[in-house]
């Protein structure tokens with residue numbers, strides 16, 4: 488029984504219940520075999536992403552005036568949670584849902600009109616964001632990729648790493664340095680800017696994309712920029728203030744990732760409970776042994792707790808209230824809970840957990856990412872220590 492079944496504690500509206508059912512229905516056409524085959528070949532789930540786009544789900548957060556569904560983050564969470572709950576992997580397309588928030592909140596009227604309706608209709612894909620760099624890592628304000636203004640263009644040079652979904656995106660939101668870093672620690676977030684790069688317009692030789700093969704099926708890359716030209720009209724917001732714009736989208740991202748983890752967690756528990764009820768060893772179902780039951784019960788309790796904080800976080804976000812503490816807490820708890828559930832499920836399946844055809848090992852590899860990305864849990868703990876508990880800042 489998941490929190491959505493009990494209905495108590497941040498209840499779902501009737502529309503949300505209908506939405507959840509509809510997403511489940513859509514996802515049921517993309518079963519285990521679909522995801523397993525893609526995992527084996529490290530393929531991109533084109534048909535799944537197309538189906539979500541055509542159903543309007545990836546445009547959930549785009550307001551109706553720009554042809555989106557005009558839904559809240561609570562609904563967006565339901566969509567991603569269910570995609571993962573059904574055994575899929577929303578990481579292939581989740582950024583399409585929230586990256587446009589930077590344009591929506593900080594873009595000019597002209598940019599919103601130009602980009603948001605085609606993104607909502609699925610004609611333009613904004614799946615990629617380039618923030619992380621090899622020599623900066625979690626210390627984002629230390630990035631070194633530069634954009635130098637030359638007339639009506641910026642000329643970009645440098646390197647990003649772990650830039651996901653580039654091959655399946657038309658646009659990339661790119662964080663660049665437009666002024667040297669300040670030596671004053673209070674001003675270290677200044678001098679960074681956000682560009683919307685149209686990948687289709689990159690001249691040959693200016694953009695070098697090198698795929699990184701990872702332990703799970705995740706289209707991610709190193710990206711090198713050699714005098715890549717970006718029109719000045721693609722600067723989002725004010726030059727030098729881009730770090731704030733990226734930071735602004737992070738609460739939504741953390742809450743959505745938490746929802747995916749809750750979906751993963753429920754997947755692991757449901758599969759394990761079913762298997763433990765059917766697998767007979769020593770003349771009885773293995774689930775009758777408390778050594779098998781308790782880790783699953785403990786993981787279920789952790790997922791339930793994480794789900795409640797996730798719901799609280801999205802409710803605050805949708806009400807326009809501060810939600811940094813809740814968004815960070817939800818991401819921390821949900822990523823830990825899904826990993827706990829992954830291990831409990833693996834244990835309950837015994838040797839079969841390692842067999843590809845049971846899908847536990849695949850989801851196990853997929854869910855592990857969220858302890859590290861899009862932000863490492865150490866950085867989340869540091870946020871809680873510093874901003875929630877008021878402890879001294881350590882970096």
Ligand SMILES: Cc1cc2nc3c(=O)[nH]c(=O)nc-3n(C[C@H](O)[C@H](O)[C@H](O)COP(=O)(O)OP(=O)(O)OC[C@H]3O[C@@H](n4cnc5c(N)ncnc54)[C@H](O)[C@@H]3O)c2cc1C
Pocket residue numbers: 615616617618619623624625626648649650651652701705707856859860861862863864865866869881882
């Ligand atoms: C599959 C995948 C997809 C990704 N997709 C994207 C993407 O699309 N776009 C993008 O921009 N980025 C993406 N990332 C990057 C991701 O956000 C980073 O990997 C993550 O933020 C951690 O940065 P790092 O790998 O450089 O680790 P580092 O910053 O080098 O950290 C390494 C370890 O040290 C710890 N650490 C570092 N400093 C401290 C400190 N002060 N206190 C305590 N602990 C500390 C970290 O918590 C971590 O455990 C992706 C990563 C992966 C693996």
